[in-house]
Amino acid sequence: MLSSVNNAAEHRTLVLARQEMMSWTQLQLEPSALRAPDGFTASRSIGPNGAHLPATLYELAQTAERARVGGASDVYAQVANRLSNLVENVRRITVDVDEKRNLLSIVMTDRHDTQHVAGALSDGTLGFLALTVMEADPKSRRLLCLEEPENGMHPLRIAAVMELLGDLAVDVELPVDHDNPLRQVIINTHSPSVVACVHDGALLVAYPIHAIVAGVEEAQLSVRHLTRTWRHTATPQVLTVTRGDLLAYLNPFAVIEKTSTGGPRVGVTTRVMDRKDMQMFLPGLAAERTR
Amino acid sequence: MTTQATLVTDGPSDTVLLPILRWLCGKITLAAIEVRWADLRGVPNPPMGLGERLTLAVELYPCRLLFVHRDAENQEPRLRYEEIWGANGTGCSHVCVVPVRMQGAWLLHNADALRRAAGRPSSTAPLELPTRRQWEALPDPKGILHQALRTASGATGRRAKKFSPEKAAHRLADLIDDWSPLRQLPAFQLLEADTRAALVALDVPPASDFP
Secondary structure: OHHHOOOOOOOHHHHHHHHHHHOOEEEOOOHHHHHOOEEOOOOOOOOOOOOOHHHHHHHHHHHHHHHOOOHHHHHHHHHHHHHHOOOOOOOEEEEEEEOOOOEEEEEEEOOOOOEEEHHHOOHHHHHHHHHHHHHHOOOOOOEEEEEOOOOOOOHHHHHHHHHHHHHHOOOOOOOOEOOEOOOEEEEEOOOHHHHHHOOHHHOEEEEEEEEEEOOEEEEEEEEEEOOOOHHHHHOOOOOOOOHHHHHHHHOHHHHOOOOOOEOOEOOEOOOHHHEHHHHHHOOOOOOOOOO | OOEEEEEEOOOHHHHHHHHHHHHHHHHHEOOOEEEEEOOOOOOOOOOOOHHHHHHHHHHHOOOOEEEEEOOOOOOOHHHHHHHHHHHOOOOOEEEEEOOOOHHHHOOOOOHHHHHHHOOOOOOOOOOOOOOHHHHHHOOOHHHHHHHHHHHHHOOOHHHHHHOOHHHHHHHHHHHOOOOHHHHHOHHHHHHHHHHHHHHHHOOOOEOOOOO
């Protein structure tokens, strides 16, 4: 129905709804797209596969430079600073302009003043750079969907990425403007760290339940929120996530069946979590520190 | 063979010391040195006392040398030295890192790096940074540093809300390559002398061109 609606005069709401839904973007970053240089006339917005990173960043820098001399260096510094929360050894980020070949490409300089072209950067670094540039780009006003952002990430970095994703989304406590564009971010996750980091009002838990309806067992997918959040206030009649449901996420090791604690003995292997010298790290278990 | 050293700090924000110590070690010796921070946050029920923290740090981050940080705050640095000496029962040698007014004094010497860490290297707005003579007498050095970073950022609206002076202070430490201005501070001179002596005692050969 939405795809066939074209007459705005007759179906204004539907046309607007379609336009809005067309801006929904599932971000699936592809390393080859992230690494690719751009021609001078390339699109100035990062695509769903991560394309046009150099052109987008270049345009942000040039726009800032037109507003104020030195604005470009400020944009590059802000992007590098943000990226350094997620990736080690980032000193500077710039866009190299090749006038001869009409190409724009990303260049990263590390703390030893060594320059690295985009082709030499890791997939993870480029992915984080894309998110950082999207966060800095006020033109980008859309619903962004991202699957399992925790993949390929060191546990200690997860909080920084979650903060970046939160900053990507509009701040509902401030007016929408150039610094606070209207954007929403939806992610899905199976990571205990991500679940622990998100704001409670942002968490929705989807899980299958077996309900008995009219005497018949039905499998249903239920999407529930936590108590004492704005969603619960808005819809108090809706069943909520129980804290028991979240235990496996908040203390994943405690629900894994323990075997007898052993090792390390030479020649005998044991699960990492069963090593005697690791017991002190595992929450919820008797912590006997070996000395 | 790489000499491993472990830094134990009062808290995570004091990891700004890492680039400083790495620079210092790199000047004192050409031998391979690795300085790591003892991150004890992942330990459930981490110990509070300094002695226990040092023991745990050596256990989890084995090393030949400990750098033990305790900020002097309003006390005589000598008292902190005595505290560290009394607390270290690990058998591992240590160097006391006792800055006076650290976060301000040791991070305020490079205005260009400060502007870059604040995300506005092109700005020429006055920062009113304290002079070198004032560094170790600042009443609230962390507050002055954070305010200088905020001022340098020029951020307004949501940018101002998102701006984290703590993160910017860490970025500032990362951006500075030359810490030699600190060599004029008595607290740093003591750190340098103690580090030199400790490395010699560990048979780490000194470089000859860092007088």
